Amino acid sequence: xxxxxxxxxxxxxxxxxxxxxxxxxxxxxxxxxxxxxxxxxxxxxxxxxxxxxxxxxxxxxxxxxxxxxxxxxxxxxxxxxxxxxxxxxxxxxxxxxxxxxxxxxxxxxxxxxxxxxxxxxxxxxxxxxxxxxxxxxxxxxxxxxxxxxxxxxxxxxxxxxxxxxxxxxxxxxxxxxxxxxxxxxxxxxxxxxxxxxxxxxxxxxxxxxxxxxxxxxxxxxxxxxxxxxxxxxxxxxxxxxxxxxxxxxxxxxxxxxxxxxxxxxxxxxxxxxxxxxx
Amino acid sequence: xxxxxxxxxxxxxxxxxxxxxxxxxxxxxxxxxxxxxxxxxxxxxxxxxxxxxxxxxxxxxxxxxxxxxxxxxxxxxxxxxxxxxxxxxxxxxxxxxxxxxxxxxxxxxxxxxxxxxxxxxxxxxxxxxxxxxxxxxxxxxxxxxxxxxxxxxxxxxxxxxxxxxxxxxxxxxxxxxxxxxxxxxxxxxxxxxxxxxxxxxxxxxxxxxxxxxxxxxxxxxxxxxxxxxxxxxxxxxxxxxxxxxxxxxxxxxxxxxxxxxxx
Numbered sequence: 051x052x053x054x055x056x057x058x059x060x061x062x063x064x065x066x067x068x069x070x071x072x073x074x075x076x077x078x079x080x081x082x083x084x085x086x087x088x089x090x091x092x093x094x095x096x097x098x099x100x101x102x103x104x105x106x107x108x109x110x111x112x113x114x115x116x117x118x119x120x121x122x123x124x125x126x127x128x129x130x131x132x133x134x135x136x137x138x139x140x141x142x143x144x145x146x147x148x149x150x151x152x153x154x155x156x157x158x159x160x161x162x163x164x165x166x167x168x169x170x171x172x173x174x175x176x177x178x179x180x181x182x183x184x185x186x187x188x189x190x191x192x193x194x195x196x197x198x199x200x201x202x203x204x205x206x207x208x209x210x211x212x213x214x215x216x217x218x219x220x221x222x223x224x225x226x227x228x229x230x231x232x233x234x235x236x237x238x239x240x241x242x243x244x245x246x247x248x249x250x251x252x253x254x255x256x257x258x259x260x261x262x263x264x265x266x267x268x269x270x271x272x273x274x275x276x277x278x279x280x281x282x283x284x285x286x287x288x289x290x291x292x293x294x295x296x297x298x299x300x301x302x303x304x305x306x307x308x309x310x311x312x313x314x315x316x317x318x319x320x321x322x323x324x325x326x327x328x
Numbered sequence: 329x330x331x332x333x334x335x336x337x338x339x340x341x342x343x344x345x346x347x348x349x350x351x352x353x354x355x356x357x358x359x360x361x362x363x364x365x366x367x368x369x370x371x372x373x374x375x376x377x378x379x380x381x382x383x384x385x386x387x388x389x390x391x392x393x394x395x396x397x398x399x400x401x402x403x404x405x406x407x408x409x410x411x412x413x414x415x416x417x418x419x420x421x422x423x424x425x426x427x428x429x430x431x432x433x434x435x436x437x438x439x440x441x442x443x444x445x446x447x448x449x450x451x452x453x454x455x456x457x458x459x460x461x462x463x464x465x466x467x468x469x470x471x472x473x474x475x476x477x478x479x480x481x482x483x484x485x486x487x488x489x490x491x492x493x494x495x496x497x498x499x500x501x502x503x504x505x506x507x508x509x510x511x512x513x514x515x516x517x518x519x520x521x522x523x524x525x526x527x528x529x530x531x532x533x534x535x536x537x538x539x540x541x542x543x544x545x546x547x548x549x550x551x552x553x554x555x556x557x558x559x560x561x562x563x564x565x566x567x568x569x570x571x572x573x574x575x576x577x578x579x580x581x582x583x584x585x586x587x588x589x590x591x
Binding site for chain 1: 380383384385403405407408409411413416417419420421422430431434435462464478482
């Protein structure tokens with residue numbers, strides 16, 4: 051089970067520390083790539099390769115974005131989306147951690163839940179949209195149902211892998227010094243699982259945003275997704291793209307934020323501390 | 329008449345997946361208060377099994393372990409274990425000081441008392457200024473010193489050491505051996521030291537228990553009548569040291585061939 055973590059969850063001890071860090075040259079290259087992409091977005095519609103009706107040049111999208119940013123209802127929609135995302139993620143993370151640790155501590159629960167988890171986990175959250183609409187209509191709770199369902203599994207699965215990873219020597223050390231079950235959960239099991247939990251939270255944060263926007267788009271619950279829908283049906287194409295750009299930026303910010311939290315919480319872990327010269 | 333730690337008729341059989349392995353057949357010995365006893369035996373003779381049974385981490389198939397006359401059924405409060413794998417036994421998410429302090433928190437000692445014990449234990453292993461470092465920032469030998477400090481701070485009646493120096497280099501090993509001798513003399517703790525190294529057993533121990541090959545019994549007990557002041561330079565060239573190590577070596581060879589003493 052130890053080796054079934056997703057790739058980006060694996061400690062990167064074998065990789066030189068510098069590899070993941072963008073140096074000045076890498077940063078310049080990245081900026082040049084982005085600039086090239088933006089220039090392409092401007093040029094392609096202007097040259098008439100695609101119709102401006104469906105793909106307006108970048109400058110018009112930027113204009114629309116500026117207009118959006120000056121609109122109070124845009125900020126309300128952004129707030130709605132972030133609320134759905136944050137509340138859903140918080141519920142999923144809390145439930146995932148509690149369930150995961152609970153299952154780990156009580157051995158028969160693991161056997162009893164394994165097949166059920168494997169069955170429930172692959173159900174795409176969007177398949178539950180009809181259920182959400184039936185239960186809660188277009189309220190926030192509809193969004194929450196989908197967000198929680200999708201991100202809960204991300205966290206739970208990681209926690210389940212993490213608690214498996216407890217070193218038998220660490221466990222025996224703790225037992226030999228008389229640490230009880232609760233103390234071992236707190237001082238051994240939880241720190242061991244934490245790198246996995248952090249990966250789970252980071253994955254869940256991304257999935258939660260996708261599901262929040264999807265739910266708003268399809269169900270019409272208030273938020274950025276619903277605003278994109280409105281822009282689309284009213285032929286406000288540049289505005290629609292502007293909103294899409296906003297959701298992308300949101301995802302970027304969330305991922306960077308999650309990585310920062312991860313690095314701080316796991317300063318002791320091999321994947322973060324790198325190789326220490328002794 | 330019981331010693332501080334007494335093992336009687338200890339037997340451990342591992343059963344699982346159709347295989348039945350008798351790791352320890354019948355072990356009986358005692359360790360008196362204040363003794364430093366070394367356990368040697370051929371590799372795979374069940375030393376670690378024995379140690380885990382004594383530490384209350386494994387339940388023996390039959391026989392019992394008594395600590396101060398009370399049977400050991402789980403990890404007893406008066407016992408500390410130093411494992412071979414220091415890198416895995418110390419918690420990388422805690423600083424050195426926190427590692428040493430954690431078992432004391434379980435003992436419900438006051439904060440002041442904990443601080444004093446941690447400082448004293450780290451000082452006595454020569455790591456007085458390392459409390460704020462993480463274990464992985466230290467060398468292997470220093471990490472094992474931290475593990476020893478953690479055991480000392482716990483103030484055990486008996487200290488069990490499971491091949492603690494098997495994974496460090498020879499020079500570090502000599503230093504750590506002298507450290508253990510010194511701690512034993514200064515603090516008067518009872519130490520049971522498991523090793524596969526004959527020289528180490530003779531150099532450290534006041535008594536050496538030689539175990540047979542698996543299924544394990546006590547092959548022989550040997551009193552080490554070397555002076556209590558020992559040092560790496562002189563003790564190891566002492567003719568008596570050579571005699572004792574030869575004796576232990578012969579016994580272990582005999583054990584490997586399956587020769588039972590007196591038979």
